[in-house]
Amino acid sequence: MPVVQTPADPRTSWDLPAPGELPRTAALEPLVTRVLAPNPSPMTLDGTNTYLVGAPGAGQAVLVDPGPDDHAHLAAVEAALADRGARCVAVLVTHHHGDHAEAALPWGAHFGAPVAAADQRVAGPGGRVLAPGERLGLAGTTLDVVPTPGHTADHLAFRLESGAVLVGDHVLGRGTSVVTHPEGDVLAYLESLRRVHDLGPSALYCGHGPELTEDPGAVLDFYLAHRAMREEQLLAALAEGPRTVDELVATVYAAVPREVWPAAAQSTRATLVKLLAEGRVEGRLDGPVRRA
Structure with missing residues (x-):
């Protein structure tokens, strides 16, 4: 496969x-405390950032x-609330994935706080759709x-008065985010990256991994360039002949640990949907795909 130039990750x-x-708990700025959930994995990195x-x-x-x-995790959150001298008055959720949303309804009931999200199923019967x-x-x-749709259709971010943006899984502190298929959408994801970039964020507080404060705009530029690179890699692989999704993943993600290949396959399918819509490739996702 021809070599495709890899963009430099500023991080x-x-x-x-x-x-x-x-750290399990960290004060990031006067407005924000982060509490790390004990659910590390290849997909959640250190764990979910609450x-x-x-x-x-x-x-x-x-x-x-x-x-x-x-x-x-609840005990750590309650300790952080006590340190702030605060009670929980609302629960907000960036998207429906369980590593972010599982505790929303039970903890909302525990704290007597309303739950709000983009999806009524996450917010619950008495919750608020944002x-x-x-x-x-x-x-x-x-x-x-x-x-910020793209990673999922219901994804939201929250911009704070300080200029920081809580970006959920739209941007990760390490590596890049997965655009899930079939619920994810690469075109929407790229538009969302540009939307967050246009906010001029002072910091990106990610759903997983460390906060990004040094040059958030450079990270967003890298994310856009990374998506363009993946497209070029797929097209380069297909220039050598038709490939199935699994064959494309084995080629394009050969240097990536196999444990994340299922997630890579989701992003690959989502990217192929974009390329199919643009007429740059042809075929079906459940069979070989070829260059148009």
Whole structure:
């Protein structure tokens, strides 16, 4: 397969915590405390990042992405709330995946706090469905609801008064995000990356991995370039003849651990859907695909 130039990841030169070294609880800025859930894996990295957001001294906090319904994680969140002198007044969820949303309804009931998300199934029968562009006045501060579909159709981000953006799985602290198939959409994902870029974020607080504060715009540029690279790699592989999705993954992701190949296959399918729609390839996802 012809060599496709790999874009440089700006984070490689940053002083970021090594995998497994993220602190369990960390104050990221006056508005935000991060609590790391104990669910590390190749897909969740160090674990799910749960965020507490609220103005100092407000006595209230918003819980964003509670993560797994885990007793030890709940205890750590309650300890972080106590350190802030705050009670939970709302639970917000970036998207429906269980590593972000599982605890939303039980913890909302536990704290007596309403749950809000883009999907009614996540928010629950008594919850609130968030609309793109809403401004939420909560816990002495405001959070802007930013639509970021792509990773999933219901994905949201939340922009804080400080300029930081809670990006869920739209951007990860390490590596790149998966565009799931069939619920993910590469075209929507690229548009969402540009939308977050246009916000000029002061920091990206990711669903997994460390916070990105040094040059968030450079990371978003890298994500866009990385997606373009994957397209070129697929087209280069197909230039050598028809390939199935599994054969493409084995070629394009040969240097990636096999344990993440199933996720790579999802992103590959999602990218092929885009290329099929553009007429650059032809065939079917359940069979060989060829260059058009």
